[in-house]
Amino acid sequence: MVDVDLPSRESEKLLERRVSFDPVAAVYDRVRHSYPLEAFGDLFSYLRAGGLAVSRSPEVVEIGPGTGKATQSLLDCGATVVGVELGVRMAAFLRAKFAGVAQLSVLQAPFESVDLAL
Numbered sequence: 001m002v003d004v005d006l007p008s009r010e011s012e013k014l015l016e017r018r019v020s021f022d023p024v025a026a027v028y029d030r031v032r033h034s035y036p037l038e039a040f041g042d043l044f045s046y047l048r049a050g051g052l053a054v055s056r057s058p059e060v061v062e063i064g065p066g067t068g069k070a071t072q073s074l075l076d077c078g079a080t081v082v083g084v085e086l087g088v089r090m091a092a093f094l095r096a097k098f099a100g101v102a103q104l105s106v107l108q109a110p111f112e113s114v115d116l117a118l
Contacts, residue, residue, distance in 0.1 A: 018086055019086055021090070022086075022087030022088065022089045023089060025066075025067055025089045028066065028067055029069075032066070032069055034069050034072065035073050036073075037073050039073070040073045040077045040079075057078050057080055057103075058080070059079070060081045060082070061082050062074065062081050062084070063084055063111045065081075065084075065094055066087075067094060067097065068083075071083055075098075075104060080103045081103060081104045081105075082104075082106075082107065082116070083105070083106045083107070084111045085107070085108055091108035094106050
């Protein structure tokens with residue numbers, strides 16, 4: 001007999017793994033390390049040196065920003081960021097952490113379902 005529910009169970013397991021830190025967003029934010037600002041400055045310099053038109057305020061789509069560790073560095077480098085976060089609590093935490101920051105917008109959705117007009 002074939003188990004016809006296998007794909008949906010596997011999908012559920014995958015989703016659970018993808019949002020495993022969502023219930024503990026504040027704890028995750030406290031213990032997760034930050035990224036060095038220099039890495040992002042180097043990234044934008046590298047892109048410019050390669051001939052890409054990276055403006056002083058590059059537009060960045062951040063997939064899975066979580067609680068905003070990399071988001072902060074991107075904003076510090078002058079980027080405008082669209083964060084696409086799957087976790088409901090992570091997205092809420094991110095919005096609260098960066099409340100009033102016009103250079104950040106947060107979409108709470110699976111990245112695969114987001115229609116980004118680029």
